[in-house]
Amino acid sequence: MRVMVFGMMDESKAGAMEPTPEMLEGFAAMDRFTEELVEAGVFIAAAGLKPSAESKRIVTDGVSRTVIDGPFAEARELVVGFSIWEVKDMDEAMAWAQRSPLMGPGVMEIRPFYEAADLADYVTPEDLAAPRDGERGRLGVA
Numbered sequence: 001m002r003v004m005v006f007g008m009m010d011e012s013k014a015g016a017m018e019p020t021p022e023m024l025e026g027f028a029a030m031d032r033f034t035e036e037l038v039e040a041g042v043f044i045a046a047a048g049l050k051p052s053a054e055s056k057r058i059v060t061d062g063v064s065r066t067v068i069d070g071p072f073a074e075a076r077e078l079v080v081g082f083s084i085w086e087v088k089d090m091d092e093a094m095a096w097a098q099r100s101p102l103m104g105p106g107v108m109e110i111r112p113f114y115e116a117a118d119l120a121d122y123v124t125p126e127d128l129a130a131p132r133d134g135e136r137g138r139l140g141v142a
Contacts, residue, residue, distance in 0.1 A: 002044065002113040003093045007081040009106040011052060011071065029101035037085065042096060046083035077107060 037043035052070035059066045072078075087093045093110050100108065116128050 001087060001089060001093075001115065003085050003087060003090070003110050004113065005083040005085060005093070005097060005100075006079050006109040006111070007083075007103070007106060008077040008109065009080045009104065010076065011078050026101060026103045030103065033099065033101050036099075037083075037096065042085045042087060042092075044084040044086055046081065048081040049079060052078055080106070 034043060034046060052072045055070035055072070057068040057070070057072065059068060085093060085096065087096065090110070090112065097108050097110055120128060
């Protein structure tokens, strides 16, 4: 099963990216942890995200779209990074997450991806059996 691991922090703490000794050690610890994930065959992808001041949102009411520039005043916790892991089950995902280095106060959320079998009620058996070649099928069932 594939899961996405979201790292979330309070925006006021997430924006402080000063290269302090603690921050540098945190990045080094995360790099070591990522290497463990790679060696175990769990790691698929990961990235950190810039603060919401550099972000945009598109809000839709179902008919039209409105673009909103960051920062987002109403946001308390923002996604500051993500990882995608291939694990045998949620218990394995939780075991890896428990070993993840602490990068300050925040929240980790682990959510499973929809797999092809989860969509059996929505697509034909032929569509489920069709291989997804190229970039489109690399990370998901879309």
